[in-house]
Amino acid sequence: MTREFYNRDTVTVARDLLGRLLVRVLPGGAHLVCRITETEAYVGRTDKACHAYGYKRTARTQTLFAPPGTAYLYLIYGMYHCLNLVTEPEGEPAAVLIRGAVPAENEAIIAQNRFGRKPEELSAQQRKNFLNGPGKLCRGLLLDRGQNGLDLTRWESGLFVCAGQPPAPSRVQCGPRIGIDYAQEAVHFPWRFWYEP
DNA sequence: CTTCAGATGCTCT
DNA sequence: GAGCATCTGAAGA
Numbered sequence: 001m002t003r004e005f006y007n008r009d010t011v012t013v014a015r016d017l018l019g020r021l022l023v024r025v026l027p028g029g030a031h032l033v034c035r036i037t038e039t040e041a042y043v044g045r046t047d048k049a050c051h052a053y054g055y056k057r058t059a060r061t062q063t064l065f066a067p068p069g070t071a072y073l074y075l076i077y078g079m080y081h082c083l084n085l086v087t088e089p090e091g092e093p094a095a096v097l098i099r100g101a102v103p104a105e106n107e108a109i110i111a112q113n114r115f116g117r118k119p120e121e122l123s124a125q126q127r128k129n130f131l132n133g134p135g136k137l138c139r140g141l142l143l144d145r146g147q148n149g150l151d152l153t154r155w156e157s158g159l160f161v162c163a164g165q166p167p168a169p170s171r172v173q174c175g176p177r178i179g180i181d182y183a184q185e186a187v188h189f190p191w192r193f194w195y196e197p
Numbered sequence: 198c199t200t201c202a203g204a205t206g207c208t209c210t
Numbered sequence: 211g212a213g214c215a216t217c218t219g220a221a222g223a
Contacts, residue, residue, distance in 0.1 A: 042215075
């Protein structure tokens with residue numbers, strides 16, 4: 001996707017990312033591909049759940065002020081990582097958290113990263129919980145803070161989103177975001193989007 | 198299916 | 211020092 005795709009209202013981009021293909025090219029050249037099924041919008045201007053609420057600039061939130069189409073990755077709970085895609089014009093700190101996906105290509109490598117097993121060895125429980133959470137997705141695609149700040153519109157980054165096949169609007173559900181109990185009135189913003197693939 | 202505790206280290210005050 | 215945009219395995223309904 002082009003920079004203009006990301007240079008829009010964050011809630012719009014969050015909805016529009018559903019069904020798109022997230023591609024991670026490993027240093028060895030393998031393409032890990034998954035279809036995005038769940039997203040959340042975070043908007044620094046108005047949203048107490050956003051790390052950069054009120055334009056708060058710190059070492060961590062610096063990336064949120066970067067141009068649209070930049071990857072924002074951070075460590076959470078000491079052991080997991082979250083992948084976000086920066087949106088809106090440069091200087092407006094906002095991003096979409098990628099919360100869930102289903103594997104689309106090179107499932108064997110993703111399964112190895114995620115569970116240390118081959119796809120055919122996975123239990124039903126493991127198949128169901130493959131990439132259905134931000135930390136699980138980063139584990140499966142080998143993403144960590146090493147990818148923070150990457151430009152998703154440059155080929156060399158090895159991390160990008162392509163068109164895929166968005167679901168029919170009637171299949172898209174929305175509701176409050178997960179894990180932001182501290183965010184006061186923003187707790188209820190219906191900025192989480194998902195669909196059953 | 199559900200709840201629950203524990204892991205673990207960075208970030209910001 | 212407190213809290214965190216999470217996940218797992220164990221135990222119970």
